[in-house]
Amino acid sequence: MNEEQQWRARRAFIRAHHPDRGGDAAVFIAGLARLDHAGPPEAFDRVRVIVVRRRPLVVRLIRALSRRCRRRSARVC
Template sequence: MRPDRPEDEKAEYRRFVRAHHPDVGGDPEVFAEGIRRFQAARDRPAAPIVFVRRRRGLPGLIDSLRARHRRRHRPPRVR
């Protein structure tokens, strides 16, 4: 069920929906199971998701101003 290209995967999903959607006479249980299969087969992010908590209030404001200053006053990347 894992085609090599995303276009093939999208086309396979659309064919399934057109054939099994309850609005066109398909079985709702078969449709729901097929949707679950497609959702389970989707690619997951390769890198772990990381949440960053920033300081709030005056310390957070000072941190953001310092970061902005560093970004604006760093040497150019292109020479």
């Protein structure tokens, strides 16, 4: 499998199994790890999966409010 075919296989897997599209997160992460190690090591060195946990609602609201207040314009927040 050449590098172009590996990229196509990876994109097809992501489209089919991404958690935002109803796929299982554990299957998605395991599949990407398998695809990362299937080809030559240098082929996917520039691609990494980063899982970001969602912050609690209170933290998100406080951060949004603090950002809004930092962007002061002519109006007072």
